[in-house]
Amino acid sequence: xTPRLVEVRQNVLKKNDELARAxxxxxxxxxxxxVSLVSSPGTGKTALLERxxxxxxxxxxxxxxxxxxxxxxxAARLARSGAPVRQIVTGTVCHLEAQMVExxxxxxxxxxxxxLFIENVGNLVCPASYDLGEDLRLVLLSxxxxxxxxLKYPTIFNTADAAVLTKIDLAEAVEFDLAAATRNIRAxxxxxxxxxxxxxxxxxxxxxxxxxxxxxx
Amino acid sequence: xTPRLVEVRQNVLKKNDELARAxxxxxxxxxxxxVSLVSSPGTGKTALLERxxxxxxxxxxxxxxxxxxxxxxxAARLARSGAPVRQIVTGTVCHLEAQMVExxxxxxxxxxxxxLFIENVGNLVCPASYDLGEDLRLVLLSxxxxxxxxLKYPTIFNTADAAVLTKIDLAEAVEFDLAAATRNIRAxxxxxxxxxxxxxxxxxxxxxxxxxxxxxx
Numbered sequence: 001x002t003p004r005l006v007e008v009r010q011n012v013l014k015k016n017d018e019l020a021r022a023x024x025x026x027x028x029x030x031x032x033x034x035v036s037l038v039s040s041p042g043t044g045k046t047a048l049l050e051r052x053x054x055x056x057x058x059x060x061x062x063x064x065x066x067x068x069x070x071x072x073x074x075a076a077r078l079a080r081s082g083a084p085v086r087q088i089v090t091g092t093v094c095h096l097e098a099q100m101v102e103x104x105x106x107x108x109x110x111x112x113x114x115x116l117f118i119e120n121v122g123n124l125v126c127p128a129s130y131d132l133g134e135d136l137r138l139v140l141l142s143x144x145x146x147x148x149x150x151l152k153y154p155t156i157f158n159t160a161d162a163a164v165l166t167k168i169d170l171a172e173a174v175e176f177d178l179a180a181a182t183r184n185i186r187a188x189x190x191x192x193x194x195x196x197x198x199x200x201x202x203x204x205x206x207x208x209x210x211x212x213x214x215x216x217x
Numbered sequence: 218x219t220p221r222l223v224e225v226r227q228n229v230l231k232k233n234d235e236l237a238r239a240x241x242x243x244x245x246x247x248x249x250x251x252v253s254l255v256s257s258p259g260t261g262k263t264a265l266l267e268r269x270x271x272x273x274x275x276x277x278x279x280x281x282x283x284x285x286x287x288x289x290x291x292a293a294r295l296a297r298s299g300a301p302v303r304q305i306v307t308g309t310v311c312h313l314e315a316q317m318v319e320x321x322x323x324x325x326x327x328x329x330x331x332x333l334f335i336e337n338v339g340n341l342v343c344p345a346s347y348d349l350g351e352d353l354r355l356v357l358l359s360x361x362x363x364x365x366x367x368l369k370y371p372t373i374f375n376t377a378d379a380a381v382l383t384k385i386d387l388a389e390a391v392e393f394d395l396a397a398a399t400r401n402i403r404a405x406x407x408x409x410x411x412x413x414x415x416x417x418x419x420x421x422x423x424x425x426x427x428x429x430x431x432x433x434x
Contacts, residue, residue, distance in 0.1 A: 042362025
């Protein structure tokens with residue numbers, strides 16, 4: 001990038017950080033816990049979130065914001081859970097920003113929520129630099145993507161609080177090496193908590209539900 | 218994005234287009250056909266390219282440039298094909314640019330090549346805006362990612378010349394709907410050529426080899 005682009009980019013990031021900080025304070029004051037999901041396209045963020053929302057909606061007041069470049073399909077899918085859901089359409093922007101989250105919350109009374117999920121645009125690079133004010137950031141990696149991804153996209157793994165291995169029901173079919181994936185994740189972020197789940201069979205969903213119920217200290 | 222960031226970004230894109238045009242002329246004069254690959258992380262670009270290079274190296278003079286944020290693993294994998302391979306490490310940049318390609322070519326005599334492959338960083342958003350001077354851009358979509366991806370990432374499908382459905386050996390295990398995927402690809406880009414392949418079993422490799430041997434008119 002040219003020096004001037006770098007400088008403008010730094011200003012954008014600084015502004016985002018300030019907004020994210022304000023959002024985080026607002027979430028804490030309202031007593032809402034905010035969990036964000038980042039991953040490649042096709043890792044299964046929406047399927048997992050649909051199952052999570054459906055499970056949690058029985059005992060908690062949950063809602064979701066979901067980012068996508070072009071369609072509102074994800075919001076329609078997630079709305080089947082019964083939880084309030086809003087779509088953020090980003091156009092050509094490859095990540096969510098704190099400003100987009102703030103705008104999408106307009107009119108919602110955060111005091112009436114226990115948990116808010118934010119599903120980022122499918123991208124393992126761009127979302128890394130943008131704090132959204134969340135308490136817990138989950139990075140998803142599907143068993144079909146390959147065990148090397150943490151080494152190739154270290155920044156996003158570094159900004160996340162826990163890793164979720166998705167589509168674990170396909171592990172055998174794709175000869176997934178769980179030990180190698182764990183090693184690679186923890187090479188990038190030592191001690192990172194890892195949960196293996198399948199939104200299809202329900203395997204590991206209880207671990208995930210426990211995880212999203214915890215705020216990192 | 219702020220107006221100033223948009224303006225700076227437009228200048229960067231314009232500069233990239235000029236460089237890409239110069240590269241394209243240079244490739245044509247040297248008689249080298251250039252094929253680029255774009256996709257999400259984990260779609261299997263490197264596995265497919267390794268198999269393609271190995272097959273083509275028997276009859277053609279082939280080489281590859283491969284982009285990654287952080288590691289040189291892909292170049293090491295591809296070098297097993299026997300073809301000359303160079304890694305472009307992009308740092309935090311989520312796409313390749315024409316300038317990076319030009320720099321990576323330093324010292325190679327293009328007249329000694331028939332085919333040059335360029336594997337982009339795993340990303341379905343950012344590479345869309347950057348012409349690399351290629352003759353043919355392939356967008357890869359693995360059957361494990363879901364049939365909806367062309368609708369959600371339309372720009373990248375629009376900038377590509379053909380679509381490659383990868384990991385087709387897993388189609389049954391993940392209940393992949395080929396008709397829906399085809400419909401979604403062609404909703405975004407009518408008439409787009411689609412090839413289904415498996416780098417594991419070799420299914421469809423002949424179609425792919427034929428495709429990369431053709432320059433779009």
